[in-house]
Amino acid sequence: MSEEPGRLVVADDEQTTDDRPGSLWARTPWWAKVLGVFALSRVVTTIIVLLFARAQGPNPWTGANPPYLSYAAIWDGNWYKIISFYGYPSVLPVTADGHVGESAWAFMPGYPFLVSGLRALTGTTWELVAVTVSVLCAAATALVFYRLMNHVLKDARTALFAVVLFCVAPLSPLLQFAYAESMGLLLLVTALYLVVLRRYGWVFPIVALMALTRPSGLAFALFLVLHVGYRFLTRGRDPFPLRERVTASALAVFSGVMGLAWLAIAAVATGSPTAYTDTELAWRAAYIGYGELVPFTAWFESGVWWLGAPWGPIVVVLLIVGFAVFLFLPPVKRLGKDLRFWLASYALYLLAVFFPQSSTFRLLMPLFPALGALALPRSPVYRVLIVLVAIAGQVGWMAIGWGVDGRDWTPP
Numbered sequence: 001m002s003e004e005p006g007r008l009v010v011a012d013d014e015q016t017t018d019d020r021p022g023s024l025w026a027r028t029p030w031w032a033k034v035l036g037v038f039a040l041s042r043v044v045t046t047i048i049v050l051l052f053a054r055a056q057g058p059n060p061w062t063g064a065n066p067p068y069l070s071y072a073a074i075w076d077g078n079w080y081k082i083i084s085f086y087g088y089p090s091v092l093p094v095t096a097d098g099h100v101g102e103s104a105w106a107f108m109p110g111y112p113f114l115v116s117g118l119r120a121l122t123g124t125t126w127e128l129v130a131v132t133v134s135v136l137c138a139a140a141t142a143l144v145f146y147r148l149m150n151h152v153l154k155d156a157r158t159a160l161f162a163v164v165l166f167c168v169a170p171l172s173p174l175l176q177f178a179y180a181e182s183m184g185l186l187l188l189v190t191a192l193y194l195v196v197l198r199r200y201g202w203v204f205p206i207v208a209l210m211a212l213t214r215p216s217g218l219a220f221a222l223f224l225v226l227h228v229g230y231r232f233l234t235r236g237r238d239p240f241p242l243r244e245r246v247t248a249s250a251l252a253v254f255s256g257v258m259g260l261a262w263l264a265i266a267a268v269a270t271g272s273p274t275a276y277t278d279t280e281l282a283w284r285a286a287y288i289g290y291g292e293l294v295p296f297t298a299w300f301e302s303g304v305w306w307l308g309a310p311w312g313p314i315v316v317v318l319l320i321v322g323f324a325v326f327l328f329l330p331p332v333k334r335l336g337k338d339l340r341f342w343l344a345s346y347a348l349y350l351l352a353v354f355f356p357q358s359s360t361f362r363l364l365m366p367l368f369p370a371l372g373a374l375a376l377p378r379s380p381v382y383r384v385l386i387v388l389v390a391i392a393g394q395v396g397w398m399a400i401g402w403g404v405d406g407r408d409w410t411p412p
Contacts, residue, residue, distance in 0.1 A: 030156065031143055034163055038142045041167035042135070042176060045394060049173055052398045059404035069127040074404065075412055077178030079107050081126055084116035092270050092279070099290045100278035105266050110213030111180035130178035137182035138175035141189055142167060148193045149372045152336045161383060162375035166368055170393025171361055173402065174412070181365055184214030188366055191220065195227060196338050200247040207255045216366065217259025219349035224252035226341040284355040286409070298355040306356075323347055331373035339369045358401055358410035 046068075053071040058064050061074040073081065083104050093101040111133070119129045142163050149159035166172070174181045187210035194203045211217030228248045231240045266275040277293045284298070287305055299319075303312025326332060327340050346366050354363055374386065401412035 030146065030150075030160075033160055034142050034146045035139060037160065037164050038139050038167050041164070041172065044168065044391060045173050045176065048391075048394055048398060049176075052403050056403060057405075059408075061404075069125070069131060072131050072176065073127045073178035075402070076107065077127075077130065079104055080112040080115070080130065080178060080180065083107060083109065083112040084119070084126060088266075088269060090269060092272055092275055095282075099285065100272075100275075100282055102282045103279050105270070105276055105279040106283065108180070108212050108214065108262055110209055111183050114183070115178075127178060131176060134174075134179065134182040135176050137186040141175075141182065141186040144186065144189045144193055145368075148189060148196065148369070149375070151193070151196060152339060153334060153372060153376075158372075158375050158378075162372045164383075164387065165371040165375055165390065168387055168390040168394070169368070169371070170390060170397045171365055172390075173394055173398060174362065174365070177402075180213055181362065184210065184216065185365065185368065187213060188216060188220075189369070192339065192342060192369065195224070196336070198244060198248075200244065200251050203251055204254060207251070208258055211255070211258035211261060214366075215259075215262075216346075217255050217257075217261070219259075219346045219366075220342075221252050221256035221259055222348065223338075223342045223345040224248065224255055226345065227338055228252060230337055230341070284357070287355070287357060293353070295352045298353070299351055302356040320351070329373070331376045332370065334376060335369065335372050339372070343367055343370055359412060361397065361401070362412055 049071065050068060053066055053068060056062070056064065056066060056071060059074065061078055062070045086104075088104050088109075092105070093103050095101045115126065115130045115133055118133065119126055122129060145166055146159050146163050149162040150156055153159055153162075167175075176182075187206050191203050191206045191210060194200070194206070207217065207220060210220070228245070231238065231248070232245070234240075263276045266279075267273045269275070272278065281290065281293060288301055299316045300313050303314075303316040306312060307315060327344060332340060332343075350363060354360075377383070397412075400410055
């Protein structure tokens, strides 16, 4: 199979009964297949969400048995709503013991400002616009993800199954909630696809918006450094023209600058140089108290908090080693150097700054290109089982992360 501009060419020996020329499946455009998968997955996920909403009791955001849109906008959705209506505070809130408390500064403006603008244009409710934006961005993500997977795997059927896994993944309910994840994933997969295609100039505006939607700029900058370094070292067999070197290197620098932009904006707006990091640290204070941001320590602190010593740090080391081994497994190597560079870069970023707790699974969503490796086995039994396990995972995540049971300490 090969991909040419504007059309997909399938080799004869890869055709099945369903995709031979003239069959209905073969005549169906790739984008229609992807959107069909996305639509079917949303039916399944919506049923799961509605069942949980029906069982939901009174909580800090809604009454009992809330309607779908209200239920889809709880947790951080409420922070995004506050930002849409009131913006960001010029004075950081301070707790009774003098520490910086939780505030809107922990959430970036790309998604809530977009929702706010569309709400002003349409005159409809914030919840409806927010959920609609998330769903549309998720559908677009599925389309671009298919193109990316088809490009690196050279197999349309495997690429489509990778989309299936993306659409039914345990955290896929977030794709239709009032969260910035869908928008962030769309920008990310588009940027990755363009870098893989080496169309660096188009990535600048995407990186700018992406870095102000979800924390991603520094991880993407590291990815680009690895990308540029590898292309330079292999320029003998894969030409790396001077113009591309300059553009790709400038993009890496630009991504790093954008990765720090929100910290600078928060500092200027509040007068506190550490406004953003102090606000982020307020969320982990409930677990380990207040402290400084020391890179590469939070995972070990979390390990001790969850499992105690010495097992906590041991488990963290095993996770690091396990992920490193994962990157060199044959199915993962099929994804190509660039996507593996991204997986390594984002994982290193999380290891440096993130304190693992119940929202860890959500923070892992940008690693979703790894689904291409899970999509490789062609066994029908395997594919059915992994889809069923993923849907069961949705139920588990909704129960643990999204449903609110009294004073819930497991935010999604």
